[in-house]
Amino acid sequence: MRISVYCSSSPTIDKKYQELAFELGEAIGARSWNLVSGGGHISMMGAVARGVRKSGGHTIGVIPQLLVDIEFADKDSHELQVVGSMRERKGRIEELGDAFIALPGGLGTLEELFEIWVGRFLNFHQKPVVVLDPFGLYDPLKTLIDHLEVEGFVKPGQRELLHWCTTIDQALDICGGR
Incomplete structure (x- = not known):
């Protein structure tokens, strides 16, 4: 099982977000699963x-050459x-990826989340899409999505394809069970 994780690469965020990312990584590895990420070495x-890697899992990073050139690459990636x-x-x-988890993040994370969610709705893939948000960072986004649904901009069935979780175990169970 390969879990694609979308998250922040900002070095200026609260350390609790980086700790969440590390704990998610440990849990992925503990299940003998692999990580697919954006291939960067900083922040989340x-x-x-x-x-x-600490818990024995395999990491696959995918990174544009431009980011390698500015020394952003995770050179420890398998x-x-x-x-x-x-x-x-x-x-x-x-x-x-066999499943997708979005952690707290900014514009890039949101762009990736929305693209993969829309792809799921349009049947370009059948893979789980999960938002792991134990701190409520995305609560305003959930409210906006509710409003968009009421106004008819989020189609019936679309909302149910995005799973919101507050714990790592919930997120990973949705991705593929134990």
Whole structure:
């Protein structure tokens, strides 16, 4: 089982988010699963990979050459796949992953989450899409999605394809059970 994780690479966020990412990584590795990530070594992205490796899991990073050039790459990754663009990166992460977890993050994380969620709704894939948010960071987003549904912009059945969790075990159980 390969879990693709979307998360922040910002070094300025509260440490609790990096700790969450590390704990998720440890839990992925403890289940003998593998990680697919954006291939960066800083902040949450690096923390989740370090957690997976600490607990014996395999890490696959997918990173554009431009980010390798600015020394952003996770050189400890078991596999580091260098691609030409962010679009290629997203496609490869989608292709490699058996399930997707979005942790707290900013615009890039949201963009990846929405793209993979829409792909699920349009039947481009049948893989679980999970938001792991124990701190309530995305509560305003959930409220917005509720409002969009009331106004008819979120289609029937679309909301049910996105699973909201507050614990790591819930998220991983949705991805593939124990």
